[in-house]
Amino acid sequence: MLKFKLLLSATLLFALFMPTKSTAQKHGYWQQAVDYEMDIDFNVETNRYQGYQKLTYHNNSPDTLDRVFYHLFFNAFQPNSMMDKRSRTIADPDRRVRDRIYHYDETEIGYQKIDWIKQNGENVEFTVKGTILEVHLNEPIEPGESVVFEMEHEAQVPLQTRRSGRDNAEGVRYSMAQWFPKIAAYDEFGWHPNPYIGREFYAPFGTFDVKIHIDRDYVVAAGSILQNPEEVGYGYETADMQVNRPDGEKLTWHFQSENVHDFMWAADPDYTHTTAQVPGGPLLRFFYQSETVAENADEERQSELLANWEALPEYTVKGFQYMSENYGDYPYDEYIVIQGGDGGMEYTMGTLITGNRSLSSLVGVTVHEFVHAWYEGVVANDETKDQWMDEGFTSYASAFIMNHLFNDGEGDPMLSRYNGYFRTVEAGIEEPMHIHADHYVTNAAYGMASYTKGAIFLHQLGYVIGEDVLKSTLNKFYEEWKYKHPSGYDFIRIAERESGMVLDWYYEYWVETTKTIDYEIQSVQDGENGAVATLGRVGLMPMPLDVEVEFTDGSLKHYYIPMRIMWGQKENEFPNIKRDVAEDWPWVFPEYELSIDRPVSEISRIEIDPSGRMADIDRSNNTWELNSDE
Ligand SMILES: [Zn+2]
Numbered sequence: 001m002l003k004f005k006l007l008l009s010a011t012l013l014f015a016l017f018m019p020t021k022s023t024a025q026k027h028g029y030w031q032q033a034v035d036y037e038m039d040i041d042f043n044v045e046t047n048r049y050q051g052y053q054k055l056t057y058h059n060n061s062p063d064t065l066d067r068v069f070y071h072l073f074f075n076a077f078q079p080n081s082m083m084d085k086r087s088r089t090i091a092d093p094d095r096r097v098r099d100r101i102y103h104y105d106e107t108e109i110g111y112q113k114i115d116w117i118k119q120n121g122e123n124v125e126f127t128v129k130g131t132i133l134e135v136h137l138n139e140p141i142e143p144g145e146s147v148v149f150e151m152e153h154e155a156q157v158p159l160q161t162r163r164s165g166r167d168n169a170e171g172v173r174y175s176m177a178q179w180f181p182k183i184a185a186y187d188e189f190g191w192h193p194n195p196y197i198g199r200e201f202y203a204p205f206g207t208f209d210v211k212i213h214i215d216r217d218y219v220v221a222a223g224s225i226l227q228n229p230e231e232v233g234y235g236y237e238t239a240d241m242q243v244n245r246p247d248g249e250k251l252t253w254h255f256q257s258e259n260v261h262d263f264m265w266a267a268d269p270d271y272t273h274t275t276a277q278v279p280g281g282p283l284l285r286f287f288y289q290s291e292t293v294a295e296n297a298d299e300e301r302q303s304e305l306l307a308n309w310e311a312l313p314e315y316t317v318k319g320f321q322y323m324s325e326n327y328g329d330y331p332y333d334e335y336i337v338i339q340g341g342d343g344g345m346e347y348t349m350g351t352l353i354t355g356n357r358s359l360s361s362l363v364g365v366t367v368h369e370f371v372h373a374w375y376e377g378v379v380a381n382d383e384t385k386d387q388w389m390d391e392g393f394t395s396y397a398s399a400f401i402m403n404h405l406f407n408d409g410e411g412d413p414m415l416s417r418y419n420g421y422f423r424t425v426e427a428g429i430e431e432p433m434h435i436h437a438d439h440y441v442t443n444a445a446y447g448m449a450s451y452t453k454g455a456i457f458l459h460q461l462g463y464v465i466g467e468d469v470l471k472s473t474l475n476k477f478y479e480e481w482k483y484k485h486p487s488g489y490d491f492i493r494i495a496e497r498e499s500g501m502v503l504d505w506y507y508e509y510w511v512e513t514t515k516t517i518d519y520e521i522q523s524v525q526d527g528e529n530g531a532v533a534t535l536g537r538v539g540l541m542p543m544p545l546d547v548e549v550e551f552t553d554g555s556l557k558h559y560y561i562p563m564r565i566m567w568g569q570k571e572n573e574f575p576n577i578k579r580d581v582a583e584d585w586p587w588v589f590p591e592y593e594l595s596i597d598r599p600v601s602e603i604s605r606i607e608i609d610p611s612g613r614m615a616d617i618d619r620s621n622n623t624w625e626l627n628s629d630e
Contacts, residue, residue: 029484030060030062030188031060031205031484032059032060032061032185032186032187032204033057033058033060033205033206034055034057034058034183034204034205034206035055035056035058035207035209036053036054036055036206036207036208036209036210037053037055037209037210038052038053038054038208038209038210038211038263039051039052039210039213040180040210040211040212040213041213041250042212042213042214042215042250042267044173044214044215044218046156047107047156047157048154048156048157049154049157050152050154051152051153051154051155051180052150052151052152053149053150053151053152053153053180053181054148054149054150055148055149055150055183056146056147056148056149057141057147057148057149057183058146058206059141059142059143059144059145059146060143060144061143061187061188062143064140064142064143065137065140065141065186066140067134067136067137068134068137068141068149068183068184068191069132069133069134069135069183069191069193070133070135070181070182070184071131071178071182071183071184071193072112072114072128072131072132072133072181073112073131073179073182074110074112074155074156074157074158074164074179075111075112075128075130075131075196076101076110076130076162076195076196076197077101077104077109077110077161077162077165078101078104078109078110079101079102079103079104079109080102082131082195082196083097083101083131083162083196083198084099084101084102086198087099087101087198088102090442091441092442092443092444093443094162094198096162096342096343097161097162097198100159100161101161104159108159109156109158110155110156110157110161110165111155111156112153112154112155112181113153113154113155114126114128114133114151114152114181115151115152115153115154116151116152117135117149117150117151118148118149118150118151119135119137119139119147119148120139120147120148121148121150124136124138130195130196131195131196132193132195133181134193135149149183151181153181157174157176157179160172160175160341160342161342162198162342163175163177163178163341163342163343163345163352164176164177164178164179164341164352165342168340168341168354169354170289170339170355171268171270171289172266172268172339172340172341173218173267173268174218174265174267175266175338175340175341175342175352176264176265176266176267177264177341177345177347178196178201179264179265180263182262183204184203185202185203185204185485186204187382187485192382192384197438198438198443199383199384199387199438199446200383200384200387200438201262201383201384202382202383202384202385202485203261203262203380204261205261205380205483205484206258206260207256207258207260208224208255208256208257208258208263209254209255210222210224210254210255210256210263210265211252211253211254211255212252212253212255212265213252214250214251214253214267215249215251215269216245216248216249216250216251217269218251218267218268218269219234219267219268219269219270219271219273220234220265220266220267221265221266221267221271221273221287221336221350222253222255222263222264222265222266222336222350223257223260223262223264223265223336223347223348223349223350224256224257224265224348224349225255225256225257225333226253226254227254227255227256228252228253228254229241229243230243230244231243231244231245231246231251231252232245232251232253234271234273235273235274235275257332257349259331259332260332260348260349260377261348261380262347262348263347263348264347264348264352266287266338266340266352268289270289270290271287271288272287272288272289273285273286274286274310274313275313276313276314276316276317277317278317278321278330279317279321281320281321281330282320282330282332282334282335283333283334283335284313284316284334284336284337285334285335286313286316286338287336287337287338287339288309288338288339288355289339290306297356305355305356308357308358308359308362309355309362311359312337312362312366315363315367315405316337316363316366316367316370318404318405319366319367319370319371319401319405320335320370322400322401322404323370323371323374323397323401326397326400326471327397327474327475327478328374328474328475328478328479330373330374330378331482332349332373335349335370335373336349336350336351337351337353337366337370338350338351338352338353339352339353339354339355340352341353341354342354343365344365344366344368345369346370346373346376346377346390346394347377348373348377349373349377351366351369351372353365353369360402363402363405363406364398364402367401367402367405368395368398371393371394371397371401372390372394374393374394374397374478375389375390375394376390376394378478378482378483379477379478379481379482379484379486380483380484380485381487381488382485382487383437384436384438385434385487386434386487386488387437387446387449387450387454388433388434388449388450388454388457388488389454389488389491391451391454392450392451392452392454392455392457392458393454393455393458393474395451395455396414396454396455396458396459399414399417399455400413412612414455414456414459414613415612417451417452417455417456417459418456418612418615420448420452421452421453421456421615422615422617424444424445424448424452425514425617426617429444429445430448430449431445431446431449432449432511432512432513432514433449433450433454433457433510433511433512434488434511434512437450453510456615457510457511458470459613460613460614460615461473461495461503461506463609463611463613464499464503464543464566464570465495465499465503465570466499466570466571466573467573468571468573469498469499469570469571470495472498473491473494473498476497476498477490477494480494488507489507492504492506499568499570500568501567501568501569501570502565502566502568503566505542505563505566505587509540509541509542513541515539515540515541516540516541516617517539517541517614517615518537518538518539518616518618518621519536519537519538519539519543519545519608519609519614519616519621519622520536520538520608520622521533521534521535521536521606521608521622521624522534522535522536522591524600524624525600526600529595529597530595530596530597530598530599531595531596531599532593532595533547533593533596533606533624534591534593534594535547535561535592535593535594535608536590536591536592537590537591537592538618538621542563542565542585542587543563543614544560544562544566544569544570544585545559545560545561545585545614546558546560546609546610546611547560547561547607547608548605548606548607548610549596549603549605549606550603550604550605550606550607551598551602551603551604552602552603552604553602556577557577557579557580557596558572558574558577558578558580559579559580559581559582559594559596560572560579560580560581560582561582561583561584561585561592561594562584562585563584563585564584564585564587569581580597582595604626605623605625606623606624606625607622607623607624608623
């Protein structure tokens with residue numbers, strides 16, 4: 001009896017704690033929390049700093065932890081590191097890396113050397129392998145327990161290589177991203193001590209309290225809120241504030257932020273600092289080198305680049321307004337755009353972007369990166385595993401913002417994404433979207449899966465569930481998963497709830513496989529009560545169909561063919577066009593007969609998905625026209 005009882009409760013526990021698709025992580029969801037305090041003494045002569053870090057780690061998991069892991073990202077920038085080796089062996093290396101790391105000398109490499117680590121005041125043993133630090137705890141961390149880790153470390157900032165480093169191509173001295181020993185993520189799937197190979201990032205939410213002591217000529221910009229503007233000035237002071245810099249060779253910059261999972265900063269003696277206020281939103285800060293922007297460019301080019309930076313704030317304000325109107329409010333007080341890094345990369349409350357760009361490119365990269373504040377900054381999916389969520393959702397929303405800013409909202413902002421996807425399918429290099437970001441065969445396949453297919457995931461979902469329901473899904477998703485770590489299943493659960501449809505098939509086919517969509521119109525003939533169009537499913541991925549019929553008198557009618565496995569249907573998206581809901585299509589049937597209530601002689605055109613949102617890889621067979629060959 002006792003044995004039976006134990007067995008029963010074990011089964012019950014299993015049922016309670018096993019995340020299933022239908023309950024996702026909403027019930028019993030937990031996440032770890034962190035409070036960082038850092039004191040950084042920076043030397044601009046040696047490009048090194050000495051750092052003290054105190055991390056209060058809150059174990060909110062139901063698990064006892066006997067070790068913890070940290071990332072030491074700067075160790076990637078050394079010859080024969082995993083990042084270096086990968087870059088020298090992958091077929092299509094990042095052009096900013098290639099074999100550069102392999103040739104770095106002692107002053108050009110990056111490193112983080114740990115002097116000591118303490119757990120609750122006692123020294124602990126640790127080992128370092130490449131970019132991962134493993135701490136062997138003296139005492140395990142029990143569920144619900146908080147511990148304090150302290151460490152002292154010395155770091156050297158590498159030459160600008162990938163996202164971070166010193167002396168970038170545009171002369172920015174320090175782009176400090178992925179720069180501090182950062183505890184790895186722990187979630188229901190365990191520890192994520194992913195070595196830094198190329199991408200991507202995942203970390204617990206918490207607070208940051210950071211003091212940076214640096215040469216007083218340097219202007220510091222950070223994705224955080226400055227606490228002592230009256231001691232540094234440099235444009236941080238308010239109109240009524242008297243700036244009193246303390247004596248000494250260095251200034252201390254004190255930043256604090258909460259509900260964030262990262263801290264990025266940059267420093268340069270030549271930064272120009274401007275601001276713009278988003279009405280009802282955050283204060284925007286811009287840092288760029290007005291003196292040295294495109295140092296080697298001729299005068300005309302220089303003034304053009306400066307004009308672009310002067311125009312950028314207005315576009316950014318409009319972009320923020322578009323985001324909050326459509327996808328939810330930006331929750332922090334400030335956002336910062338910094339010239340630095342080697343392209344564009346998103347961080348908490350800010351971005352590092354290269355600055356020598358045309359206006360549309362400068363606005364484009366800024367828009368993409370600040371949209372990440374929503375999809376990565378606030379809603380922080382695991383970027384290593386579900387990178388298609390942050391990159392895809394960001395690409396989707398930024399396409400619409402750019403269309404709004406430069407094209408008055410006309411045209412199809414997703415067209416180039418679809419065409420890119422079709423080309424990749426044709427090239428045969430596509431890989432599923434849920435592969436770990438570092439484990440794709442090629443960088444091209446990663447880019448396609450995360451940016452392009454991720455964006456199409458949403459646009460095409462709008463086709464399946466309707467545009468309005470997609471919008472409410474995105475808004476609910478943002479509200480419910482703010483400051484949390486959702487997976488793709490959590491998103492699709494909200495889409496199911498909002499639409500009243502079962503959507504597991506959509507997620508599984510589109511995210512977990514590379515199966516493609518292709519529907520055709522096989523024939524149109526007269527039947528007993530009008531015409532019968534025979535439709536065929538050629539592709540392996542099934543979809544519901546919107547079919548538009550145009551009659552010879554110029555009128556239009558829509559037929560909607562739901563799939564049986566959806567157990568639901570979308571509302572008519574075009575209420576000014578009459579729509580008939582046809583019999584649902586069980587996907588195993590390769591063919592389907594659609595009855596149209598008028599004879600063939602009165603039909604001038606029949607088209608599958610005239611909206612173009614379904615990623616049908618062969619659209620040549622989607623349309624039937626009167627007098628054309630069937
Ligand atoms: Zn991105």
